[in-house]
Amino acid sequence: MAGNKRVAGTDMDAVDNMPPAKRMKPEAVPKEQLPDARATIGLLTIRPRNFSSLDQVPDSYFDNNTWRGVFLPTIAYTAGGENIDxxxxxxxxxxKILAKAWRVVYAGKPSLKHYIDAVFHASKQGLNEWRSGFESAAIMMTTSIMAYKPASFSTYEQRFVVAKYYLYKHRFLFKNHSSNDKKEWTGMWQSEFILQTFAAHLDYTRGRMHVEALGSEEQLSRTALALSAAAVKRTLGLLLTGELSFEVTTAVAKGEKKVIRNNEAQASNGDLWKIIMSNTEGFSESLWGYDSRMFLNAINRATATGHSEINSTEDIDKEYTDLFHFR
Structure with missing residues (x-):
């Protein structure tokens, strides 16, 4: 029996108080601490993408899912660590990162220089997919939370109120945020929103190998945490503007099999919530680079005790300054 469909929240009214995404000023982008140059392969010149293909890499390098299950996760884990934009x-x-990871994952045989063009471009594509994973995780996690209590989030007006609540002063970052006084909020970076989105990074990098030259075991995944925060903020913003909505399909008859797709979440009453996106701009550097870097600045200034330390806030937007006072 086919399910009956209804649209949950189709009001697309613009919201005036939604702060626009900003670009990071070039001079404010932190410089990376580069890996030791001695581990490079001579910084070979990379040819354009159309000159390279993974087809030239021996099939054995893809056995046992080594490429996608080990090599790319090792690269992404480094990219999500410290001192990386x-x-x-x-x-x-x-x-340099590829060379060091190649030596460990593939024992350096044959030399990466034979396949550098293909590996370089494929790795960049892999990192793009890794970043987009934060967006997917944040949207799916938010959908699941709402589908769990469908009566509370079925209309645009209900979701607007919730999104506005969590976006206020970046409340969505905090585990404990019930107080009306934002100075009383605690558990920064420990909210369900952040932890479940960050879990996508941990899942993606699960198969990584330890590369001592990259300090991979000492990485604190600060960049990945910053991307998680930016992805959650974007998702809540889409709820606020109505650009993220849901098509709800009522539960099928008893005994019929439910097929849940990647863009759907099952509600507690058995209904399926299908994600509807009217915003096609995506989770990109041009729109979310600024926010990501501001979150990373806040993370980097946090002390080991969990409190934040402010040396200078001259390069910090007023919207983010409060983050350095929270714990």
């Missing part, structure tokens, strides 16, 4: 790794730095 959330959206940009310059070519020379990436080559």
């Amino acid at each position: 959330p959206w940009f790794i310059d070519d020379n730095s990436l080559i």
Whole structure:
């Protein structure tokens, strides 16, 4: 029996108080601490993408899912660590990272120089997919939370109120945020929104190998945490403007099999919530680079005790300054 469909929240009214995404000023982008140059392969010149293909890499390098299950996760784990810009790794730095990871994952045989063009471009594509994973995780996690209590989130007006509540002063970052006084909020970076989105990074990098030259075991995944925060903020913003809505399909008859697709979540009453996106701009550096870097600045200034330390806030937007006072 076919399910009956209804649209949950189709009101697309614009919201005036939604702060626009900003670009990071070039001079404010932190410089990376590059890996030791001695581990490079001579910084070979990379040819354009159309000159390279993974077809030239021996099939054995893809056995047992080594490429996607081990090599790319090792690269992504490094990119999500420390001293790495959330959206940009310059070519020379990436080559150094690839060389060090290749030596461990593939024992350096044959030399990466034989396949550098293909590996370089495929790795950049892999990092793009890794970043987009934060967006997918944030949207799916938010959908699941709402589908769990469908009566509370079925209309645009209900979702607007919730999104506005969590976007206020970045409330969505905090585990404990019930107080009307934002100074009383605690558990920064420990909210369900952040932890479940960050879990997508942990899942993606699960198969990584330890690369001592990259300090991979000492990485604190700060960049990945910043991307998680930016992805959650974007998702809540889409709820606020109505650009993220849902098509609800009523539960099928008893005994019939439910097929849940990647863009659907099952509600507690058995209904299926299908994600409807009217915003096609995506989770990109041009729109979310600024926010990602501001979150990373806040994370980097946090002390080991969990409190934030402010040395200078001259380069911090007023919208983010409060983050350095929270714990």
